[in-house]
Amino acid sequence: MNVMNASPRRKELTRLAAQLFVQEGFDRTTVRMLAQEMGIKSGSLFHHFKDKQEILAAVIEEGTQNALTIARNALNECSAEPEVRLRTMARAHLETLFTDRNAHVVALFEWRRLDDVARAHLSHLRDAYEALWVAVIDDALEARLIHGDRFLVSRFVLGALNWTVRWYDPNGSRSPDDLADEFVAMIMPSPA
Amino acid sequence: MNVMNASPRRKELTRLAAQLFVQEGFDRTTVRMLAQEMGIKSGSLFHHFKDKQEILAAVIEEGTQNALTIARNALNECSAEPEVRLRTMARAHLETLFTDRNAHVVALFEWRRLDDVARAHLSHLRDAYEALWVAVIDDALEARLIHGDRFLVSRFVLGALNWTVRWYDPNGSRSPDDLADEFVAMIMPSPA
DNA sequence: TATTCACACTAGCGCTTGCTTGGTTACTCA
DNA sequence: TGAGTAACCAAGCAAGCGCTAGTGTGAATA
Numbered sequence: 001m002n003v004m005n006a007s008p009r010r011k012e013l014t015r016l017a018a019q020l021f022v023q024e025g026f027d028r029t030t031v032r033m034l035a036q037e038m039g040i041k042s043g044s045l046f047h048h049f050k051d052k053q054e055i056l057a058a059v060i061e062e063g064t065q066n067a068l069t070i071a072r073n074a075l076n077e078c079s080a081e082p083e084v085r086l087r088t089m090a091r092a093h094l095e096t097l098f099t100d101r102n103a104h105v106v107a108l109f110e111w112r113r114l115d116d117v118a119r120a121h122l123s124h125l126r127d128a129y130e131a132l133w134v135a136v137i138d139d140a141l142e143a144r145l146i147h148g149d150r151f152l153v154s155r156f157v158l159g160a161l162n163w164t165v166r167w168y169d170p171n172g173s174r175s176p177d178d179l180a181d182e183f184v185a186m187i188m189p190s191p192a
Numbered sequence: 193m194n195v196m197n198a199s200p201r202r203k204e205l206t207r208l209a210a211q212l213f214v215q216e217g218f219d220r221t222t223v224r225m226l227a228q229e230m231g232i233k234s235g236s237l238f239h240h241f242k243d244k245q246e247i248l249a250a251v252i253e254e255g256t257q258n259a260l261t262i263a264r265n266a267l268n269e270c271s272a273e274p275e276v277r278l279r280t281m282a283r284a285h286l287e288t289l290f291t292d293r294n295a296h297v298v299a300l301f302e303w304r305r306l307d308d309v310a311r312a313h314l315s316h317l318r319d320a321y322e323a324l325w326v327a328v329i330d331d332a333l334e335a336r337l338i339h340g341d342r343f344l345v346s347r348f349v350l351g352a353l354n355w356t357v358r359w360y361d362p363n364g365s366r367s368p369d370d371l372a373d374e375f376v377a378m379i380m381p382s383p384a
Numbered sequence: 385t386a387t388t389c390a391c392a393c394t395a396g397c398g399c400t401t402g403c404t405t406g407g408t409t410a411c412t413c414a
Numbered sequence: 415t416g417a418g419t420a421a422c423c424a425a426g427c428a429a430g431c432g433c434t435a436g437t438g439t440g441a442a443t444a
Contacts, residue, residue: 027219148378159355160348186340189381
């Protein structure tokens, strides 16, 4: 059953599942479709995952865990200047969003399909990630780089950035970093 | 079959469908659930709608049409001052989003479930609505109220505002108008 | 060599799905 | 009064769903 292991095989299957979940949506993705994409029969799928729900949870956990790690590292490696930290966080956010796009689209738009247990578990991960954001925004507010209510600002910022998955074209002329910089410039009173 | 009529009965059924689609998601909402909510049997549902897809299209059409009308009226009735127009548009957006919340959540998050024909038809409506936004943002940019690339700014703005459906609590202390004003203040260099 | 294990298979159960069919009821209006 | 029609119902079909049971196989382990 491999309830909670992270074998390379399982990781690969999780990656494929993420892709299908994005393409079709979780509900429309059948275990038979998943199996075919993985090159096995539908029955064999349940050797790797307890049930379909667990595949969804695995996809989201993987993505969120990565985002958290990357953001933490990025913040550790950059200076303490609020403006730099704000830009760094925005860049890290979009970088993760697009290098691990499938997993994050699933996390953002299929979250509600998680059962209660998985949701409770993954909420902690997500909260830890958002806490990084709130801290960075607090500093930026205190330094008067931006203005507004701390709660509202963080919601607006995350909304604007997350929504990019709906329209951003990775093959276009702008890099995720460009996008992040332009966004930070937009909400900062003084144009860079 | 009533292919494209808009009888009061059908409107009421559409409203109920929107609610269920939000609660459960389109795919998980069965025709039997819809019928029960409407107080009829599942077979009777197909007297009002050709198929399940058409119910989804009706929900989204209704919502988008309303948003367009409300935004147009609001812009017609307000002054030509770019700042006022920006605030007006933001207020109209959030006002519609929360008075007709179900339909808009469906439009935002179940768009991909539309078949090609419906999507092509509804795209025009949505584009017309977004065109209003782009015009308002262009004026605001020219007046130097805000700064940045016109394309990016409009995407970021719409993203931040649309994302509010994910966290805004209508029973909280803030009204949608407050929210709109705070948002506009956030992206404008000079605090009001 | 014997045993275990990961991984895959076949076959299909029990159930739900969207939708159809054939018919009934209640109301409107000439 | 009787034709037309909008609205509904009971019954059920064909397809597809998640998932299980039982089995086979080749590689690692004892």
